[in-house]
Structures are given as C-alpha cells and as structure tokens.
Amino acid sequence: MSDLNAFRHETRDWLEANCPPSMRESTQGGEEMCWGGRNFEFASEEQKQWMERMGAKGWTAPDWPAEYGGGGLDKAEHKILKEEMARINARPPLSSFGIWMIGPALLKFGSEALKQQHLPPIIRGEIRWCQGYSEPGAGSDLAGLQAKGEDMGDHFIANGQKVWTSYGDKADWMFCLLRTDPDAKKQMGISLVLFDMETPGVTPKPIKLISGSSPFCETFLDDVRVEKDQVVGDINHGWTIAKYLLTHEREMIGGMGMADVGSETMGQIAARALGVDQGRMNNPLLRAEVAKWEIDGACFALTAERVTDEVKSGHGVGATSAMLKYYGTELNKRRFETLLKVNGSDAMVWEGEASNQGWLPRTWLRTKGNSIEGGTSEVQLNVIAKNILGLG
Amino acid sequence: MALVLNEEQQMLKESAQGFLAEFAPLAELRAQRDAGSETGYADSLWGQMVDMGWAAILVPEAYGGLEFGHVGMGQIVEQTGRTLTASPLFATAVLGVTAIKGAGTEEQKTELLGAIAGGEITTALAVDENAHHAPAQISMTAVKQGQGYSLNGAKRFVVDGGTADKLIVAARTSGEAGDIKGISLFVVDATAAGIEVERVAATDGRNYANISFNQVEVAEAALLGEEGQGFKALSATLDAGNIYLSAEMLGMAQESFERTLQYLKERKQFGVLIGSFQALQHRAADWWSQIELCKSVVLKALQAMDESHKRVPALASIAKAKLAEVAELSTNEAIQMHGGIGMTDEYDIGFFIKRARPAQTLFGDNSYHTDRFAQLSGY
Numbered sequence: 159m160s161d162l163n164a165f166r167h168e169t170r171d172w173l174e175a176n177c178p179p180s181m182r183e184s185t186q187g188g189e190e191m192c193w194g195g196r197n198f199e200f201a202s203e204e205q206k207q208w209m210e211r212m213g214a215k216g217w218t219a220p221d222w223p224a225e226y227g228g229g230g231l232d233k234a235e236h237k238i239l240k241e242e243m244a245r246i247n248a249r250p251p252l253s254s255f256g257i258w259m260i261g262p263a264l265l266k267f268g269s270e271a272l273k274q275q276h277l278p279p280i281i282r283g284e285i286r287w288c289q290g291y292s293e294p295g296a297g298s299d300l301a302g303l304q305a306k307g308e309d310m311g312d313h314f315i316a317n318g319q320k321v322w323t324s325y326g327d328k329a330d331w332m333f334c335l336l337r338t339d340p341d342a343k344k345q346m347g348i349s350l351v352l353f354d355m356e357t358p359g360v361t362p363k364p365i366k367l368i369s370g371s372s373p374f375c376e377t378f379l380d381d382v383r384v385e386k387d388q389v390v391g392d393i394n395h396g397w398t399i400a401k402y403l404l405t406h407e408r409e410m411i412g413g414m415g416m417a418d419v420g421s422e423t424m425g426q427i428a429a430r431a432l433g434v435d436q437g438r439m440n441n442p443l444l445r446a447e448v449a450k451w452e453i454d455g456a457c458f459a460l461t462a463e464r465v466t467d468e469v470k471s472g473h474g475v476g477a478t479s480a481m482l483k484y485y486g487t488e489l490n491k492r493r494f495e496t497l498l499k500v501n502g503s504d505a506m507v508w509e510g511e512a513s514n515q516g517w518l519p520r521t522w523l524r525t526k527g528n529s530i531e532g533g534t535s536e537v538q539l540n541v542i543a544k545n546i547l548g549l550g
Numbered sequence: 551m552a553l554v555l556n557e558e559q560q561m562l563k564e565s566a567q568g569f570l571a572e573f574a575p576l577a578e579l580r581a582q583r584d585a586g587s588e589t590g591y592a593d594s595l596w597g598q599m600v601d602m603g604w605a606a607i608l609v610p611e612a613y614g615g616l617e618f619g620h621v622g623m624g625q626i627v628e629q630t631g632r633t634l635t636a637s638p639l640f641a642t643a644v645l646g647v648t649a650i651k652g653a654g655t656e657e658q659k660t661e662l663l664g665a666i667a668g669g670e671i672t673t674a675l676a677v678d679e680n681a682h683h684a685p686a687q688i689s690m691t692a693v694k695q696g697q698g699y700s701l702n703g704a705k706r707f708v709v710d711g712g713t714a715d716k717l718i719v720a721a722r723t724s725g726e727a728g729d730i731k732g733i734s735l736f737v738v739d740a741t742a743a744g745i746e747v748e749r750v751a752a753t754d755g756r757n758y759a760n761i762s763f764n765q766v767e768v769a770e771a772a773l774l775g776e777e778g779q780g781f782k783a784l785s786a787t788l789d790a791g792n793i794y795l796s797a798e799m800l801g802m803a804q805e806s807f808e809r810t811l812q813y814l815k816e817r818k819q820f821g822v823l824i825g826s827f828q829a830l831q832h833r834a835a836d837w838w839s840q841i842e843l844c845k846s847v848v849l850k851a852l853q854a855m856d857e858s859h860k861r862v863p864a865l866a867s868i869a870k871a872k873l874a875e876v877a878e879l880s881t882n883e884a885i886q887m888h889g890g891i892g893m894t895d896e897y898d899i900g901f902f903i904k905r906a907r908p909a910q911t912l913f914g915d916n917s918y919h920t921d922r923f924a925q926l927s928g929y
Contacts (some may be wrong), residue, residue, distance in 0.1 A: 350753035429929040439929040446917075448926040453868050460846035469553045481839045542838060543831035547811060550826055 165235055168228035178204035182247045191253045195286025196330050214284040219257050226277035256287040256411055258278030258402055260333045267399050276328045290320040290334030290377060291345045298537050299346045305379060308334035314338060316382040326362035327374030329355055339394045350396035352388040369523035383429040407532040408483035424452055425495065429498040447496050458489055483537035487528035494522040551853050553846060563625035574635040576898050588749060589713055589757040590636035599637060600669030609648045613663035624797040624852040634905050636756045638672040640794060641710035646673030648790040649718050653735055653783035674714035676705035676761055683914040685784060686730050692721035711759030712749045714740055714802055720784055723777050733781045735774035735869040742766050754902040778917020789866035793851045796873040799909050800848045803841050803876050805923030806884040806902040813888055830887060837883055840876045847872055864926045871919040874910040881906045905929050
C-alpha cells in the first residue's frame with residue numbers, strides 16, 4: 159500500500175512538473191486531439207511537449223511492457239495514473255490507432271522483431287497508423303474481401319481497394335487485410351500485413367461525408383510491395399487477429415455512447431436551452447425525452463461498469479462487446495437527435511456561435527456512422543442471437 | 551463497490567432458487583388461483599420463509615435480525631419474480647421493516663422489528679388514495695384527540711391489506727393535499743374499531759385491499775416518528791419498495807425471456823425452427839440487451855441502499871422507470887413470440903404479464919418515475 163502511495167506522490171509531482179497549463183483545459187468533442195505521426199500539425203508547442211514527455215515516460219501506453227517503451231504499470235498503478243490525470247484535468251497526450259488497435263494485436267500475436275520495430279514509435283507518437291479492412295464489396299461481410307497479395311517468395315505484391323480508412327491521408331503506416339491464398343475457403347487465406355503508406359502504389363483519397371468532414375479515405379493499392387516479415391501472425395491465418403481487433407474496435411466505438419458532451423449533462427444543456435419554469439423544463443415532451451435518455455444513459459454506463467467488474471472477478475462473458483457496441487452507438491445517435499431538438503434551428507447551421515461553429519450538426523451527422531462502422535447494429539444483433547442466445 | 555455479487559450473496563441467491571422451486575413454483579400460483587385463494591399463497595409458505603430467516607434479513611442484529619443487507623434480500627426478491635411467488639415478504643419484511651427502522655422509536659423498533667423477524671406479525675403499508683401513486687396528495691386525516699388521534703379517510707390498493715396484523719398508515723396531521731409537511735405515519739392494529747377492509751381481486755391474484763377508516767381511535771404511541779414529519783421516512787420506504795419491485799420485475803423479465811427463447815428453439819413453422827428467422831432473432835437480441843441494462847441498475851440501486859448513498863432516490867426512480875419499461879416489453883414480447891398458445895390460460899407464460907402490470911404501477915409507473923428523476927435532476 160505504501161508503495162502505491164509513493165507511486166501516487168511521484169506521479170502527482172511528475173504531472174505537475176510536466177503537464178503544460180494549456181493541456182489542462184477542456185476541449186469540446188474531438189477538437190485539438192493529438193494524433194502524432196510524421197506529418198502531424200500540432201495545435202501548439204505545448205501539445206507537442208505533452209505528447210513527447212508522456213511518450214518518453216511510456217505513459218501514452220501505460221500498461222504496455224517497459225521493454226518496448228511502454229509504462230509497464232500494473233492495474234493499480236494504471237488506475238492511479240488515470241486518477242491523477244483526471245485530478246488536474248489533463249488531456250489525453252495521444253490519440254492513436256497504434257495504441258488502441260494494432261499495438262494490442264502485435265503484443266498478442268506479433269513476432270518479437272515486429273514488436274521491437276513498431277511498438278516504440280507508436281508509444282512515442284512518431285508513427286500514426288490506419289486500418290485497411292473494409293472494401294467496396296466487403297462491408298458487413300468483411301471476410302468477403304478481395305484485395306489480394308500475390309506471393310513473390312520473400313514478399314507479396316498487393317492490389318485492390320480499401321475503403322473507410324480512418325485518416326488514411328494522414329497516416330504513416332497501414333495494418334491491412336489481404337487475401338493471400340485465393341483458393342482457400344472464405345475466412346482462410348487472409349493475412350494481416352503492415353506497410354508504409356509511402357510505399358509506391360499506395361494512394362489514399364479522402365471521402366467527403368454528409369457532415370462535410372473527411373475523416374475517412376478510400377485507399378488504392380497498385381502493385382504495392384509488402385515484405386513477408388511484415389505479416390502479423392502466420393500467413394493465411396489473419397482472420398483470427400482481425401476478429402480480435404474488431405472486438406477491440408467495437409468496445410471503443412460502444413464506449414463513445416457515454417462520452418461527455420463538454421462538461422454539462424444532457425439535462426443541464428436542455429434546461430439551459432429550453433428554460434425551466436417552476437422547477438420543470440418548458441416543453442414537457444422534450445423534457446420526457448431528455449429524462450428517458452438520461453435514464454438509459456445511466457443504465458448503460460452501469461452496464462459497462464458491471465461488465466468490467468465481471469471480467470476482473472473472472473466471471474467475464476466476452477461476447478457482451480457486441481451488446482455494448484449495439485446499445486452504446488444507438489444511444490449516442492439518440493443523444494444527438496435529442497440535442498438537435500433541444501437546440502432547435504440553432505443546431506442546424508454550419509457556422510456561428512449558436513452551433514458552436516458547426517460542431518453540433520457535424521457531430522450529429524457523424525454519429526449516424528457509429529451504428530455502421532465496426533459492424534452494423536444489425537450485425538451485432540446477429541452476433542448476440544447466434545453466439546449468446548444460440549439461435550441458428 | 552464492484553458490481554458483482556460476493557460469495558455469500560451468490561449462495562443466498564442459489565438457496566432462494568432451490569427453496570422457491572420446491573415450495574413455491576409457478577404451478578403453486580396456478581393452484582392457489584384455481585382454489586380461490588384470497589392471498590395467492592399457501593398458508594404454510596410464510597412460516598417456511600420465516601424459518602429460512604427471510605423475514606429477518608433487513609432487521610438489524612440489535613433487534614433480533616440477521617442484518618444481511620439489501621443486495622442479499624434483492625436476490626431473493628428477484629427469484630420470486632421468476633416463480634411469481636406471492637408472500638408477505640414484500641409488504642412485511644421490506645416495507646414494514648424499512649418504515650419502522652427508519653422512523654420508529656426505540657420501543658417501537660424493539661417490539662415490532664423483533665416480532666417481524668420472528669414471524670409473529672405481518673404488516674401492510676397504506677399510502678395511496680386514488681388510482682395513481684401520489685404520496686404528497688394524501689388527504690386522509692389524523693386529528694389529535696385526547697391522548698391519541700382519530701383517523702378518517704380511505705386507502706386503495708394496499709398490498710396485503712386484507713391479511714396484515716398491523717397497518718402502517720400515512721395520514722395528514724396538518725396542511726392539505728399536496729403539502730409534503732404535515733404527513734404522519736401511524737402503526738394501527740388491523741382489527742381496530744372503525745376499520746373496514748374490502749378485498750380487491752387484481753390480475754395477479756394477489757392480496758390487495760381498499761381500506762376505510764371511520765373514527766379510528768389510536769393511542770399516541772401509534773405515531774411512527776415525529777408528528778407531521780413522516781414524509782421523509784415514507785419516501786425512503788417507497789424508494790426501497792420501488793427498488794425491490796424492480797428486482798422482482800428483473801426476475802420476471804429474465805424468466806419470460808428465457809421461456810420464450812426456449813420456445814423459439816422448439817417451435818417449428820414452415821418446416822424450420824422459428825428461432826431461425828432473423829425477424830425474431832433481432833427482437834430477441836435487443837430484448838436480451840435491455841435485460842442486461844436492467845441487471846446493472848438493480849444491483850447498483852441495492853448496493854446504494856446498503857451504503858445509504860445519497861443517490862438512492864434517483865437510483866430508485868431510474869431503476870423503477872427502466873424496469874417498468876422492460877417488464878412491459880418482456881411480457882408483451884413473450885406472448886407475441888409464443889403466438890396463439892401464449893394467449894391460452896393453460897400455458898404459464900400469460901401469468902407474467904398479469905403480475906407485471908400491478909408491479910409496474912405500484913408506487914409509481916414509468917411515467918411517474920421518469921418525471922421524478924427529472925425533478926431530482928433539477929429540471
């Protein structure tokens with residue numbers, strides 16, 4: 159216990175000394191997130207400092223092994239770090255698909271050489287990753303992917319088209335699913351490979367969304383050389399790793415259902431926007447809608463907590479990630495529909511203070527993708543029906 | 551506190567499962583109804599439950615109880631939702647104990663809690679006066695008279711009102727309907743002169759009564775807590791009641807879901823199991839997800855009571871609103887997915903919907919608690 163106390167004090171002192179003042183101010187939504195990478199434009203010198211200092215300490219990936227540059231913290235220490243960061247309202251130093259997705263997959267399935275090569279730059283925020291999974295003809299039916307890697311002995315030559323590559327135009331490396339054995343059964347014959355986005359033949363093109371933003375790309379692969387030592391796990395056995403990563407992704411997207419909209423609750427936002435008379439919000443039907451959302455939101459947050467506690471106590475049911483993804487994303491869509499109604503016509507303008515410079519309409523439109531990406535709501539319901547309920 | 555059961559709570563849950571399967575299964579409810587029972591349970595059942603210690607679970611050790619806590623008691627009540635078991639457990643061991651523990655004097659606690667724990671008396675809580683839950687709207691009066699009070703008014707839909715030995719009555723000693731101040735609680739002998747009890751037969755076959763009080767004279771010692779200050783203890787009792795009704799509805803929702811899921815795996819139409827149809831699979835999967843949410847909020851609310859957490863009122867309303875919604879969904883989907891057979895009295899699934907609606911409605915339905923949650927949240 160005294161060790162943990164000492165750790166808390168050291169952590170507190172270190173954060174006090176190293177977290178720049180501007181990195182302790184709240185941001186709205188995704189503004190000013192730090193993604194790192196070769197070409198990242200930092201919003202400020204302090205943002206860069208914060209990422210680099212935390213990266214050097216390994217605290218951008220606190221529970222990864224220290225031998226790869228991670229923090230090497232155990233659960234109790236990790237919890238303390240989170241608490242101490244929350245105490246001073248410190249922003250996440252780095253948002254990264256490397257840390258969230260390919261890193262955990264490398265730790266679990268990657269060769270020692272791949273871990274040594276890729277994990278340290280991920281932790282330091284030097285390399286930004288993107289995911290090459292979906293294709294125009296392989297969305298919900300991901301295993302139907304057609305981008306192929308032709309075996310050339312010590313390397314593959316990749317051809318095909320990937321779509322919904324998050325920040326593909328800004329990323330440095332891609333983790334990508336290729337069909338490396340055209341004769342094998344659907345799920346067999348798929349490999350998970352890694353390559354540099356600067357490799358000749360890789361062309362990402364941004365896709366403009368209904369929100370006007372372009373967080374995704376379609377990525378064309380024309381005779382791209384992929385070294386065989388950049389295959390994660392065994393050749394033709396990438397589907398298992400892909401599924402593992404999808405589970406991760408589901409949990410990540412499902413968790414967004416409870417992400418805060420700034421520092422106010424839905425009820426506070428609505429009460430401010432609609433006015434309160436004699437203790438009750440004006441507009442009884444919207445008041446009910448807001449209250450019902452908050453009730454469901456509270457139940458969902460408790461469920462995420464319970465699932466975590468059950469896993470910790472060894473009673474985990476892994477398949478619940480499908481439920482959290484399904485319910486969390488539907489809840490997030492509902493939240494923004496209600497926020498839209500609560501703010502009236504102010505919510506629908508692209509610019510100006512009323513819509514927070516278009517943040518609300520853009521975010522609202524973006525949420526429509528939550529129940530599509532990472533497996534649609536309908537796919538999640540299929541997973542629940544088949545894997546949990548045993549309905550064939 | 552982690553949102554999982556500890557070993558002792560898990561054991562209590564399993565022992566409740568075993569006991570109810572043996573002595574109070576759903577078939578027993580049908581048998582009681584067919585025999586024209588006025589209580590919905592066998593006379594011997596409560597004695598057995600008392601022997602199991604269930605009447606004493608919420609009673610502090612100082613008054614002869616087990617003090618096992620709300621999470622443990624919640625497991626038993628959840629299981630009674632699966633078997634649709636009627637008994638004095640709710641009105642006596644939950645509502646009676648909570649009200650007396652919260653408001654009673656040392657003498658009242660010593661006398662009444664000990665008697666409840668030992669199975670010597672049962673209680674009923676008489677609050678509402680019309681068809682909609684409205685605790686502040688109480689207009690029944692208690693007028694100071696000599697060394698005691700004279701009670702006048704009428705209460706409706708009192709759980710166990712026809713059988714309880716003691717009635718815990720909310721009446722107004724000052725103010726008027728709508729005022730929170732001026733409400734007082736009294737413990738009254740059910741046999742006192744001037745009390746008229748009219749049994750109400752409801753859809754769930756349980757023991758409800760409308761009770762009228764005409765010049766019912768009670769001693770000063772019948773006052774539970776301070777005069778005019780009864781609303782706080784009443785609210786806490788209603789919060790507990792709503793959390794336990796939520797636990798019971800959780801049991802009902804799970805049982806009707808599991809029975810329906812089993813049916814989807816047995817029933818064939820068009821030459822295949824109906825569970826192979828995606829239209830039904832998606833509805834079942836959504837239904838299951840909703841029940842997962844319910845498990846979390848019920849456990850959290852029970853834990854909050856054990857910790858005397860300040861969020862108990864909000865959690866009670868969150869739990870009751872959500873569970874009322876999901877109990878309604880569950881019992882409706884159960885009948886629809888069973889198809890025609892679900893409409894027959896011969897098949898058990900229909901018993902769940904007939905118990906769910908009174909449980910949803912008692913002490914405030916979904917709309918009442920959604921409104922209350924909003925008020926507690928400042929809007």
